Amino acid sequence: MNDNGALGRTTDIRIRQPQLDCKSKRCIINLDKPRFEKIKVRHNLAYNIITERSALNLLAKSEQIESELCLTEKGTEIVQLLNNKQVGSFCKEKKLNIFVLEQLLNQEGDKLITWQQLNKMRGKKGAGRKPVWFSAIEGKTLANQHTRVVKTAYKTSENNFMACKVILKAISEDRRVQDWVIFKNKDQEHSYKFGKVISKPKESTYTLEHWNKTNNSEGYEIGLIKYSGCEINEKGSENSDESSYKIAKGFKVKKRAVPRQMISKVRKSDSMYNSETKIYKLNCPKEALFPLEVAMRTKPYQEVAVILGSRVDEIINKYIENNGTKIKLKAIARRLEKYRDLQIITDGSVDIEATDVGKKRLGIRFVVSRINNQAIEEEVSFAGALEDWPKSTRAELGAIGFALLVVPCGSIVRICTDSSSAISVIEKSSLVVETRNRLKVRNNHIGWLIQECCKDKNLVLRLYKVKAHSDEKFNKIADSLAKQGRILGITSRLKEFWSNSLETYPVWNTTVIDRPVR
DNA sequence: GTGATCCATGATACTACACA
DNA sequence: TGTGTAGTATCATGGATCAC
Numbered sequence: 001m002n003d004n005g006a007l008g009r010t011t012d013i014r015i016r017q018p019q020l021d022c023k024s025k026r027c028i029i030n031l032d033k034p035r036f037e038k039i040k041v042r043h044n045l046a047y048n049i050i051t052e053r054s055a056l057n058l059l060a061k062s063e064q065i066e067s068e069l070c071l072t073e074k075g076t077e078i079v080q081l082l083n084n085k086q087v088g089s090f091c092k093e094k095k096l097n098i099f100v101l102e103q104l105l106n107q108e109g110d111k112l113i114t115w116q117q118l119n120k121m122r123g124k125k126g127a128g129r130k131p132v133w134f135s136a137i138e139g140k141t142l143a144n145q146h147t148r149v150v151k152t153a154y155k156t157s158e159n160n161f162m163a164c165k166v167i168l169k170a171i172s173e174d175r176r177v178q179d180w181v182i183f184k185n186k187d188q189e190h191s192y193k194f195g196k197v198i199s200k201p202k203e204s205t206y207t208l209e210h211w212n213k214t215n216n217s218e219g220y221e222i223g224l225i226k227y228s229g230c231e232i233n234e235k236g237s238e239n240s241d242e243s244s245y246k247i248a249k250g251f252k253v254k255k256r257a258v259p260r261q262m263i264s265k266v267r268k269s270d271s272m273y274n275s276e277t278k279i280y281k282l283n284c285p286k287e288a289l290f291p292l293e294v295a296m297r298t299k300p301y302q303e304v305a306v307i308l309g310s311r312v313d314e315i316i317n318k319y320i321e322n323n324g325t326k327i328k329l330k331a332i333a334r335r336l337e338k339y340r341d342l343q344i345i346t347d348g349s350v351d352i353e354a355t356d357v358g359k360k361r362l363g364i365r366f367v368v369s370r371i372n373n374q375a376i377e378e379e380v381s382f383a384g385a386l387e388d389w390p391k392s393t394r395a396e397l398g399a400i401g402f403a404l405l406v407v408p409c410g411s412i413v414r415i416c417t418d419s420s421s422a423i424s425v426i427e428k429s430s431l432v433v434e435t436r437n438r439l440k441v442r443n444n445h446i447g448w449l450i451q452e453c454c455k456d457k458n459l460v461l462r463l464y465k466v467k468a469h470s471d472e473k474f475n476k477i478a479d480s481l482a483k484q485g486r487i488l489g490i491t492s493r494l495k496e497f498w499s500n501s502l503e504t505y506p507v508w509n510t511t512v513i514d515r516p517v518r
Numbered sequence: 519g520t521g522a523t524c525c526a527t528g529a530t531a532c533t534a535c536a537c538a
Numbered sequence: 539t540g541t542g543t544a545g546t547a548t549c550a551t552g553g554a555t556c557a558c
Contacts (some may be wrong), residue, residue: 529551531541
């Protein structure tokens, strides 16, 4: 155990394997005698030595191995709820990776999932009979067989983060596949809708069929019924009677397609509706798909796997590589999403003190100075730094580009900058349409980003040249953020987003060369 | 024209368990 | 360890539809 070489690693594996075999949440070095007697693991030398050691009351400890092999501190071991015969059945199960009762409860920790739901969420078929150990767990824990609410002693006191979750997938590239997806209704912050992609044209939008959630009493938690008279289609469809909803194609990059096995058709004989109505059911508890809804209702709040963003979020994801910067920009975008007329002061600077060109950082910052042509009380600003090619115009363009990423779609944006060269680059870029000519403009990477961003968001961009270091309040703030952004701000890197338009582009040391190359 | 998917239905394979 | 049983999902089929 103390050996750092091959012997130690082999011992580690030999200890790890029987832990999984005997369904222990802790390293078997820690197990007491009654727990060892629950299940015998055969053909494992390390296990035999540890059991013999336990019988002789000898002590062996390794804090490092024990902590590495501890699956969870919390949770009720399923083995503790079963008799010896049922434990035998439970330990034969090798595919589902179930160790504690909490893995079988829903996100709110008050209901037991079914055998079929467990299998589906683990990507298994779930064919065959329900095993005796699962039936025993049901018998022991369920307070109500119909609602599957568990007895108070087995409920979790807070949000159950050990619950099984459905892993959403990206929407299939195959235009024939009618994916089931979940999407957010803009008016209801944490409420999600179901949709079926019925058409994937080559243009910029997909068409979704909106399916409404229904409550039922036939043993499944969520039923899906096609919705006529869709309330959320005012943006996508001109006809309010249609149940279709058009979505931006950028949507497809998000993992929001529900795996096929999670949705199945309800048999006509089981349906409470007339025989003509198609009903689908969700083969998992609703919380397994919507953990964010649960997390917002229960405290403490923790970030969870499924977060669906807005179009602005998707555009930020498209251009920015660093997660920290993305989070900051999205937070600013949320504050501005109500407004359609914004004036933003931008500024950029180069770290002239750094002698190593490779380590020079570009300080970028912007401050929102006026909203709907009125001065704002609360400061909305961003300060950060940009990597690669330390040029002052690039810094100015970076600040403008970042500012455009946070503004709402369809808005009028007035950018105030002290760099006439930045204004010149943007104006030149807007006049050049051909890809070949675009690449002849200096700083074309950010210039292209700005043009694409305006196009993606349908922005009206107006550029104003202001005097550097003027006395205006927000210009001062922008100046004061200069050093802060360059020294303390998160260093961001732009994605090579134009790889969608260009098959090849010049790169030096993994960095895009954004000036004319001969 | 080819191939993939959807749909409904019936046949079959799969899985776990009981028992000898 | 092998066999039989029960419950369930999956497969095969063929027509219709749609994308390539």
